Amino acid sequence: MSSFLLMPLLQAGLSLLLIPIVLRKHLKSSVHRLFSFYLLALTFWGLLIYLMRSSPTIEEAYSWEKIIILLAPLASVLFYHFSVRFSDININKWFIPSAYAVCILFALISRTSLVVSGMRMATDGYSANPGPLMPVFGLFGYVMLVFAFVILIKLARTSLSPEIRNRTTYIIIGLSLSMLGGLMDIITIFGITIFRGAVIGNMIFCLLTTIAIVRYHLLDINIVIRKGFAYLIVSAIVTFIYVGVIVLVYNIAQQTIPIWANIILLLVLTLALRPLWIKIQDKVNRWFYRGRYDVLKALHNFARETHDITDLNQISHSLVKLIEYALQSSGVFLFLPSKSGDFILISSTQETELSLDKRNPLVVWMAHNEGLLEFQDLSIIPQLEPLTLKEREELKRIHTRLFIPVKTRQGEVIAIIILSEKLSGQEYSESDKGLLLTVADQIATELENARLYNLEKSMRAELEEQDKQKTEFLHNIAHELKTPLTSVISSSELLNTQLSMINSEQVEKLSSNINRSASLMNRRVTELLTYARVEIGKLKLELEPLDPVSFCRNIASQFSFLFQERNQVFELSLPDSLPTISADIEKMEEIVMNLLSNASKYSPIGGNIILRSEISENDIVFKVEDSAKPISDEEKEKLFQPYYRVENDSEFSQVPGLGLGLSICKKLVELHNGKIWIENNGNKGNIFCFSLPIER
Structure with missing residues (x-):
C-alpha cells in the first residue's frame, strides 16, 4: 500500500485513538466533548478519503467525494463551536445554531452536481471537478476557521494566565498547519499540481490540540520556537562552512579531504559552536522580544542576584526600581504584610499616606481572586464598594492604575504592588500586564524566603528579649509585692504598739497606710490575673x-x-x-x-x-x-x-x-x-x- 493511500488511514486511526484520551476524566466538560465530536468528524473524513482514493472506478470515487465535501464545513463549525467554549466568550445565541443549519443545507446540496460536478484522474490519483457552488463551500469552511482563529488569537493576547496563553498558542500553531494543508488540497482541485497536505496538517493539529486541552504544565511553546530557530541558524552556518571548506579544497587540490582533516575540521567547528550559539541565541531573543529584551534580561538578573539575598528591604528596593524602569511607571508602591497581618508600605518611588489593613476590601478581594485589578474596577466590583472616601481620594492623588497581588504557590498574598499611570500617559498594554504577572510569579519565592528569614530572625530576637524581660519581671514582681507587704507588716507592728497608747490620730494614719498598700498590692495581682485570663483565652466579653x-x-x-x-x-x-x-x-x-x-x-x-x-x-x-x-x-x-x-x-x-x-x-x-x-x-x-x- 502506497503512502498516498496509507496517510488518510493513519489520520483516521490517530483521530479515533485521541477521542478516549480527550474524554478521559473530562466526560462532563463541554469543551472536551465538542473536540471529541471534531475528532470523530476527522475520523470519518480520513476513512472516506481512503475509500475515495482506493476506488476502482471514477464513478465510485465520485460517490465518496460527495460525502467528503459535506464533512469539511461540518468540521469547521464544530471547531468554531469548540473555540467559543474553550475561550469562554459570549456571542449571539443564534449564530452557532445558524451555522449548523447551513451545514444541513449543504448536505442537501452536496448530493447534486452543483458542488462537485465529477472526478478526473490526476498525476497522484483522483481529483474533483469543482461545480459552481464549490467556492461557497470552501469559503464557508474557511470563514468559520478564521473566526475561530481570531477568537484564539484574542485569548492568547488578553488572558492573564500564562498557562492558558501557552495552551492557546499550541492550538493556534496546529490550526495554522491544518488550514495550510487544507488550502494545498483545494488548490489541486483547480488543476494545480502540489503536495496534498491536509492529512498531515490535520494529524499535527489533532495532536497539538489534544495535548493542549488534556495535559498540564506544558513546555512553553515560545521557548521551543526561540530555541529551535536559533538551532536552525547555527546548523545552517556550521553546514555551510563545512561544505564550503570541502568544496574549496576539492576545487583547489582536485582531491577530497582525508578523514583526519575532516575530524580536525569538525573539532574546530564544535569548539566554535558554543560561543556562536550564545551570540545567535542572544540575537534571536532580541528579535523575538524586540523592545522587551532588555527588560526581561533585567528581570532575569534580578532573580539571579536576589536569590541568596535575605535583606527584605534590599530586595524590595530593587524590585520597585526594576518595575519603574521596565514599565516607565510614574509611581510604584510595594506593600508587605506585618506581624499583625496589615500591609505596610516598604518601598516606593513617591510618598503616600495609603495604608492597607487586613480588613481592607482591596486586601480581602485580592486574597480570594486571581489576576490583576484595574483602578476602574473599584467602581464596578461590589466587594470593593466599602473602600472609604479617604482611600479613594488618595488612590486618585497618586494616579493609581493597577493593583498586582504577589502570591505563593499556596495562594497566600505576600505582597501587593500598586502602579501609578505611565510617564507617557498611555494605558498599560496587555503585554505590560503579562510582564507584571511574570514578575509577580518570579519574585514570589525570593520575597517569601526573605520574609521567612526576617521573621525567624525577629522571632529569635523576640524570644531572647522575652527571656530577658521575664527575668526582669521576676525581679520586679518580687520587688513590687515585697514593698507593700513590708509596709503592711511595719504598719501593723507599729499599730500594735500604738494601740496601747490609744492615740487615735496615729492609729488612723497607720490604718490608712495599711489600706493603701494592700490596695496597691491587690491591683498588681489583679493585673496578673487579667493578663493570664486573656492569654489562655478564658476572658469572655459581655457586650x-x-x-x-x-x-x-x-x-x-x-x-x-x-x-x-x-x-x-x-x-x-x-x-x-x-x-x-x-x-x-x-x-x-x-x-x-x-x-x-x-x-x-x-x-x-x-x-x-x-x-x-x-x-x-x-x-x-x-x-x-x-x-x-x-x-x-x-x-x-x-x-x-x-x-x-x-x-x-x-x-x-x-x-x-x-x-x-x-x-x-x-x-x-x-x-x-x-x-x-x-x-x-x-x-x-x-x-x-x-x-x-x-x-x-
Whole structure:
C-alpha cells in the first residue's frame, strides 16, 4: 500500500485513538466533548478519503467525494463551536445554531452536481471537478476557521494566565498547519499540481490540540520556537562552512579531504559552536522580544542576584526600581504584610499616606481572586464598594492604575504592588500586564524566603528579649509585692504598739497606710490575673450597647481623684452626641482607667490630662492626652508588649508597675475588634488612642 493511500488511514486511526484520551476524566466538560465530536468528524473524513482514493472506478470515487465535501464545513463549525467554549466568550445565541443549519443545507446540496460536478484522474490519483457552488463551500469552511482563529488569537493576547496563553498558542500553531494543508488540497482541485497536505496538517493539529486541552504544565511553546530557530541558524552556518571548506579544497587540490582533516575540521567547528550559539541565541531573543529584551534580561538578573539575598528591604528596593524602569511607571508602591497581618508600605518611588489593613476590601478581594485589578474596577466590583472616601481620594492623588497581588504557590498574598499611570500617559498594554504577572510569579519565592528569614530572625530576637524581660519581671514582681507587704507588716507592728497608747490620730494614719498598700498590692495581682485570663483565652466579653459620651463622663466622675493628689488639671472634650458602640462596660472601664492612670503617673505635677472621644469614619476613637515626655517611634510598638519597661530613661523607670497595663489594654481592645496606638502631641506629650467599630 502506497503512502498516498496509507496517510488518510493513519489520520483516521490517530483521530479515533485521541477521542478516549480527550474524554478521559473530562466526560462532563463541554469543551472536551465538542473536540471529541471534531475528532470523530476527522475520523470519518480520513476513512472516506481512503475509500475515495482506493476506488476502482471514477464513478465510485465520485460517490465518496460527495460525502467528503459535506464533512469539511461540518468540521469547521464544530471547531468554531469548540473555540467559543474553550475561550469562554459570549456571542449571539443564534449564530452557532445558524451555522449548523447551513451545514444541513449543504448536505442537501452536496448530493447534486452543483458542488462537485465529477472526478478526473490526476498525476497522484483522483481529483474533483469543482461545480459552481464549490467556492461557497470552501469559503464557508474557511470563514468559520478564521473566526475561530481570531477568537484564539484574542485569548492568547488578553488572558492573564500564562498557562492558558501557552495552551492557546499550541492550538493556534496546529490550526495554522491544518488550514495550510487544507488550502494545498483545494488548490489541486483547480488543476494545480502540489503536495496534498491536509492529512498531515490535520494529524499535527489533532495532536497539538489534544495535548493542549488534556495535559498540564506544558513546555512553553515560545521557548521551543526561540530555541529551535536559533538551532536552525547555527546548523545552517556550521553546514555551510563545512561544505564550503570541502568544496574549496576539492576545487583547489582536485582531491577530497582525508578523514583526519575532516575530524580536525569538525573539532574546530564544535569548539566554535558554543560561543556562536550564545551570540545567535542572544540575537534571536532580541528579535523575538524586540523592545522587551532588555527588560526581561533585567528581570532575569534580578532573580539571579536576589536569590541568596535575605535583606527584605534590599530586595524590595530593587524590585520597585526594576518595575519603574521596565514599565516607565510614574509611581510604584510595594506593600508587605506585618506581624499583625496589615500591609505596610516598604518601598516606593513617591510618598503616600495609603495604608492597607487586613480588613481592607482591596486586601480581602485580592486574597480570594486571581489576576490583576484595574483602578476602574473599584467602581464596578461590589466587594470593593466599602473602600472609604479617604482611600479613594488618595488612590486618585497618586494616579493609581493597577493593583498586582504577589502570591505563593499556596495562594497566600505576600505582597501587593500598586502602579501609578505611565510617564507617557498611555494605558498599560496587555503585554505590560503579562510582564507584571511574570514578575509577580518570579519574585514570589525570593520575597517569601526573605520574609521567612526576617521573621525567624525577629522571632529569635523576640524570644531572647522575652527571656530577658521575664527575668526582669521576676525581679520586679518580687520587688513590687515585697514593698507593700513590708509596709503592711511595719504598719501593723507599729499599730500594735500604738494601740496601747490609744492615740487615735496615729492609729488612723497607720490604718490608712495599711489600706493603701494592700490596695496597691491587690491591683498588681489583679493585673496578673487579667493578663493570664486573656492569654489562655478564658476572658469572655459581655457586650451591650454603650453611649461613648455618657461613658466618658461617668469615668471622669469616678476617677477624678487620681489627678487631685498631683494637682493635675483633668479635662473632658466631648461632642454633644456620638453613635452607639457594642462593648463590655467593665472591660472598657479597665482600658480607660489604665490609660488615665498612666497619664497621671508619667505627667509632671500640675500637668494637663485630656480625655476625648470622637467619630472617625466607621469607628469611635477614644484619646487620652498627657503631659509626659514624648515617646520615640521605636518605643511606641514595644510599649504594648507584656513586661516591657522603657529602658535608659530615669523618669520612666522610677514609676512603679509590672509593665502589663498597656499590654492588657491592647488585648481588651482587640477582643472588641478595635485598634490601639500612640501619637505624639508635638513637645506637649503623648496621645494614647484606641478605636472601636460603631454598632450596626
